[in-house]
Amino acid sequence: MTETPASDPDWWRGGVIYQIYPRSFQDSNADGIGDLQGIVQRIDYVASLGVDAIWVSPFYRSPMKDFGYDVSDYCDVDPIFGTLADFDDLISAAHRAGIKVIIDLVLSHTSDQHAWFANSRAARDSSLADWYVWADPKPDGTAPNNWLSIFGGSAWHWDPRREQYYLHNFLTSQPDLNLHNIHVQSALLEVMRFWLDRGVDGFRFDTVNFLFADKDLRDNPALEKAQRNEILTPSVNPYNYQDHVNSKNRPETLDFIKRVRALLDEYGAVTSLGEIGDASKGLQLLGQYTRGTDGLHMCYAFEFLAAEPLNASRVAEVLYTINQVARDGWPAWAFSNHDVMRHASRWHLTPAAQRLYATLLMCLPGAVCLYQGEELGLEEDVITFEDLQDPYGREFWPEYKGRDGCRTPMVWDQAEANAGFTTGVPWLPLSNENRHRAVHTQEAEPGAILHHYRNAIAFRRKHPALQVGRQENVYVFGDVLHFQRVTDEETVFCAFNMSDTPSIHSLPGGEWKTIGRKIGSASPTRDGRLHLGPWQVCVARKLSGDAEPEVRGS
Incomplete structure (x- = not known):
């Protein structure tokens, strides 16, 4: 910043x-x-x-x-x-x-080696008994519901100490805390x-x-x-x-x-x-x-x-x-x-x-x-x-x-x-x-x-509009993405040719100065045409006028 x-x-x-x-x-x-x-x-x-x-x-x-x-x-x-x-x-x-x-x-x-879990799994009436998500099995002994773990299999693991299942959205060694408590x-x-x-x-x-x-x-x-x-x-x-x-x-x-x-x-x-x-x-x-x-x-x-x-x-x-x-x-x-x-x-x-x-x-x-x-x-x-x-x-x-x-x-x-x-x-x-x-x-x-x-x-550090500015005028033209970043003091236009194919565009209305030479920003020709080579960007700062407060998707 x-x-x-x-x-x-x-x-x-x-x-x-x-x-x-x-x-x-x-x-x-x-x-x-x-x-x-x-x-x-x-x-x-x-x-x-x-x-x-x-x-x-x-x-x-x-x-x-x-x-x-x-x-x-x-x-x-x-x-x-x-x-x-x-x-x-x-x-x-x-x-x-x-x-x-x-x-x-x-x-x-937490880990199943955390002191909180050691206490919780010790008995159903331990001091931290409900600090984790525990549940009784279904009458047939299976898990309480159909929830799955991201790391594979059921999200429930049987614990013989309490004769209950505990919830783990990840590894069986990562029991879920009960934040309802x-x-x-x-x-x-x-x-x-x-x-x-x-x-x-x-x-x-x-x-x-x-x-x-x-x-x-x-x-x-x-x-x-x-x-x-x-x-x-x-x-x-x-x-x-x-x-x-x-x-x-x-x-x-x-x-x-x-x-x-x-x-x-x-x-x-x-x-x-x-x-x-x-x-x-x-x-x-x-x-x-x-x-x-x-x-x-x-x-x-x-x-x-x-x-x-x-x-x-x-x-x-x-x-x-x-x-x-x-x-x-x-x-x-x-x-x-x-x-x-x-x-x-x-x-x-x-x-x-x-x-x-x-x-x-x-x-x-x-x-x-x-x-x-x-x-x-x-x-x-x-x-x-x-x-x-x-x-x-x-x-x-x-x-x-x-x-x-x-x-x-x-x-x-x-x-x-x-x-x-x-x-x-x-x-x-x-x-x-x-x-x-x-x-x-x-x-x-x-x-x-x-x-x-x-x-x-x-x-980015040099331009407040890129740090904290509003996003406006989002457009897509083929493989080229355009948008503007706007604060009360600065408007920056950004164009990105996200392809291997050259593309020709125009800057929005108003006076603009191309910025970002060190990041390879393209400059428009004398007739105002913007030639973007493959994977090339153009970043320009508005010198006068206000940006239109419109946002569009693709």
Whole structure:
């Protein structure tokens, strides 16, 4: 964002957030696993990108069956990542570099090794007996209802201690908390307070729409085949066969979000980013969860994380929908993260296309999330079954190969062992294909995509309309997407040729100045014609007149 006081409560609006998957970022102690001190060692590199904040994926104590998304102690650091003192060092180093720190918080479930669950499963009358979702079997001994787990099979697991089933939307070792219990809510709020008091600048809330399940445990209805999709889950997963109206997306979530926001507001300039894991209702939920001053600050859905190729019409459709269902909300956009195939591979992008998508991301309304290595143009690594760590991939192999291909270690210097990530044995292998994209190599190449990302981020920072402006006049002409970003002081026109075919257009009425030379912005000819080459963009700033306040979809 533009330069603002450190205490500015709106620092996150239009910000660029860099996601760090700590296992794979930098190893500081030669055990083959990245850690908090590794992030400290590389914080100057992150600062050089020009981002506003880092989002650090889970580093809490965990048996690591889902690599940290199964928390056994919310208020401590797992020894493989370091100590609480190391976390304090990270906060200090990031803040000295002008970078905010957002940490990943998993509220919907814990590990089965968490002390809360040990107490809850001990007996039906234990002190925390109803802190998790327990249910009696049906008379024939089968599960209470038809709910399914994302990781395969029933979402219910039999526990012989209580002779009941417990709910798990993910692994059987990840029991779901019962947030209908107000004491569970309060305990989670105290976890947030613990980290806020240590200086964090916000939270990314994992699977925020999974927080509540239907109190009456009603079955989910079937989903017609034409309505199924694989944004979140591979097509071979029967999870796609249901409309999950009762196992997630419950209205009670909104009341808990109000409690979360009230706590965050006590701390001033902190933020919240919700992950909405839903293939069909994501944008609608985004609008609900970020509405008003008592919702989350921002959310992201999976529309741009899907396998479906991202063309001009699809982008316009999503922008139009956002305008309809989340006009007052605040989206955060991402093309890659730790759960999906890297978008360079997912969409089979050429280097020119990768640059266009980076520029597009920086011109979209809302916040931006970048995933480590995206700025290097890293592609999905090929992981053999023998090297596969991801339980999701092992369950559905070989039709679905899991998430490890996007989680392989960062490549810092191809001349060093393990590309500079570790002097030990890396927890996932590095491919030779990505080694030549190492940071050290790209720093020395003026035309490398790393420099394009830096230029695109700096360009966004320079223009308030791209950070916080309204989105207006969304049009699609063949493979070319047009829109405008507008504030009271500035109007910016953006055009993206999302194809291999040249295209000729005109700038809107009024006087315009082409901007963005460092990001390859095209200039109109003397007769005002705009010639866009394959995968070329044009960004122009209006010199006079007002933009039309009209928004159209494709």
